[in-house]
Amino acid sequence: MILAFDTSCDDTSVSFYKDCNLYSNIISSQNDIHAKFGGVIPELAARKHAETIAYLTEEALNRVSKGLGDVEYVAVTVGPGLLPSLLVGVAFAKALAYANRLPIIPVNHIEGHIFAPFFDREINYPFLSLVVSGGHTHLFLVESFGRYKLLGKTLDDAVGEAFDKVARILGLEYPGGPAIDKLSKTGNPYRFKIPKGLEHEKSYNFSFSGVKTFVKNLVSKLGNLSKTDISDIAASFQKSAVDILVEKSLRACKDLNVKNLSISGGVSANSLLRDTFKERCEKEGINLILPPKELTTDNALMIAFASSLSLDRATFDYASIEADPSLRLTVD
Structure with a gap:
């Protein structure tokens, strides 16, 4: 059972995931905030992430009638993305994992997108x-x-x-x-x-x-x-x-x-x-x-699903998990 976070840009998203039959996926959009500027303002995005991420975590668990005691892994987007935004999600996920002695899985945002279409089907x-x-x-x-x-x-x-x-x-x-x-x-x-x-x-x-x-x-x-x-x-x-x-x-x-x-x-x-x-x-x-349209934009469910395919990356070395806005996907 995985609790996942994505704050790579201007959408705050939290997901609880066990399998395609038991999951929640909460997304809080910031479009109204950034529309007046014609683009995302990183500092404003980060501030909004910080304001909403705890509430969204509670809501993601409530929707599946689960609590932190049911969580086995924490997953979080570590990059690429906007640094101020990434820092909020990474810091929150690390703190939650540390406080509850849970292993944490770092996820590349692009890797999440790659596997989003396979959330409910065979790869x-x-x-x-x-x-x-x-x-x-x-x-x-x-x-x-x-x-x-x-x-x-x-x-x-x-x-x-x-x-x-x-x-x-x-x-x-x-x-x-x-x-x-x-x-x-x-x-x-x-x-x-x-x-x-x-x-x-x-x-x-x-x-x-x-x-x-x-x-x-x-x-x-x-x-x-x-x-x-x-x-x-x-x-x-x-x-x-x-x-x-x-x-x-x-x-x-x-x-x-x-x-x-x-x-x-x-x-x-x-x-x-x-x-x-x-x-x-x-x-x-x-x-x-x-992917279904709800999984096309940035969301934590795709991060949770990608992390479920990479449980071997889980670690208790919380200090090793850092936000990297320029993170690249390892390619051959």
């Missing part, structure tokens, strides 16, 4: 994992738990970051991903030909900085935008971003002869991305694994 290795969020755009070959090969990554902006920046250019609300997804449903995705970064490069790397700049210049060129203009630009940008993710991921599946593809991270909640991947994977005979 069939090998599989390709596309992790797409506000801070990450990575394509991995996963041979087994702990054995990863990084095939490609963004060379500049993460795709979720590009969504946020384009939304800001268009005057849309924060976070930009859901806003663009919603607006795109009324737009024409073929009106503007938005470039696809590194489209013709043989590597599996991605680039979204140039796409953002193209949209910025397009908006400047058009001048006073109508509602139709904004919807069409949003739809065109979204199609471009999704297309390049789909094309490179499926090419990697074909090149490596891998029939299982998982997608995770906040951007995996995007409706066009999910629909396009489903359609293309069905045509290509690829088994697509998507």
Whole structure:
């Protein structure tokens, strides 16, 4: 039985996990706090984490009618992420583990995302994992738990970051991903030909900085935008971003002869991305694994599940557990 914490960015999350039949997953969003700034303010995020984490812990246990006496392991995200935010979760988890003499399991946030789609299903290795969020755009070959090969990554902006920046250019609300997804449903995705970064490069790397700049210049060129203009630009940008993710991921599946593809991270909640991947994977005979939408954004349940696959990492050496905002996933 695992009590897990994730405070990697601006969502405070606590989860109690035994198996897919007995769990709780509490997430406290800070979108309202950071929306006025158009992005996350690390100090404000950390302060809110500190204010809510104890209450959320109590709530996570209450929802499954459990107490601290039922907990066997504590798990916590140690990185990557925002340092002030990570420090709150790591300090709280260490204090709780020490006070109750419980072993603690450090978890890499990206590793949590990789295995989130398998929370309630069997894991069939090998599989390709596309992790797409506000801070990450990575394509991995996963041979087994702990054995990863990084095939490609963004060379500049993460795709979720590009969504946020384009939304800001268009005057849309924060976070930009859901806003663009919603607006795109009324737009024409073929009106503007938005470039696809590194489209013709043989590597599996991605680039979204140039796409953002193209949209910025397009908006400047058009001048006073109508509602139709904004919807069409949003739809065109979204199609471009999704297309390049789909094309490179499926090419990697074909090149490596891998029939299982998982997608995770906040951007995996995007409706066009999910629909396009489903359609293309069905045509290509690829088994697509998507997480439920509640496990796409940052959450402690994916941290708990990842830690359940790595109980050998548990330790009573609390001093060795430190927050690392630049933590990398060990890859071959």
